Amino acid sequence: MEVKQSAFAGSYAKETQCPRDGKPEYAFIGRSNVGKSSLVNMLCKRKGIARISRTPGKTQLLNYFLINEEWYLVDLPGYGYAKISKKKRQEWQRMIRTYLKTRYTLQSAFVLIDSNVPPQEIDLEFMNELGAEQIPFSIVYTKADRLKVHELEENLEKIRAAILEHWEELPPEFISSSNTGRGRAELLAYIHQVNQQYFEHHDDL
């Protein structure tokens, strides 16, 4: 699949405000600063469609991007940003939980994990939450351009081992770099395949 068209579709503070047109959607989620917005831009081949920041915690809303007038990419606010108040963090948790639990068109979540850092408890906890809610997810390892091939593979092995302490098998994984475009074709092919299954059952779309 190629992205022929991409457009910012809106930002919403809660699930009840999100589009109701039944199009399939895919959510990017992960720690603050992991590279979610950069990945949206990379997939769309548009530098500024999603806002990127050196300051973590930039994305505070559910940001929707309509791709090829067919499906949505959703850039979710990052978790684990230390400098926000406890109250804000609880608000975030409530918003994301409600979104994930109730979003009827969500096909899959992509949990973004920084390929440069050792396994993080907060990522593992988040994956466990998705599992408890039976939400299908894949992993996208981000910023793969920053490490040498063997360093990358060593760190990914550590992360995989940590995941396997909680899970019987690994979820589908993608290795990506928003700088080089690595992983783009694989991610789009995966989304295309899931979309095809969805459209087979929704021929009104």
Ligand code: GTP
């Ligand atoms: P929040 O919205 O704050 O949760 O952050 P985010 O997950 O959307 O991260 P964002 O895309 O804003 O990127 C954070 C920082 O990481 C920026 O300085 C990016 O330039 C950098 N970055 C993102 N992706 C890559 C990548 O593939 N390679 C490298 N080297 N840097 C990256």
Ligand code: MG
């Ligand atoms: Mg962002």
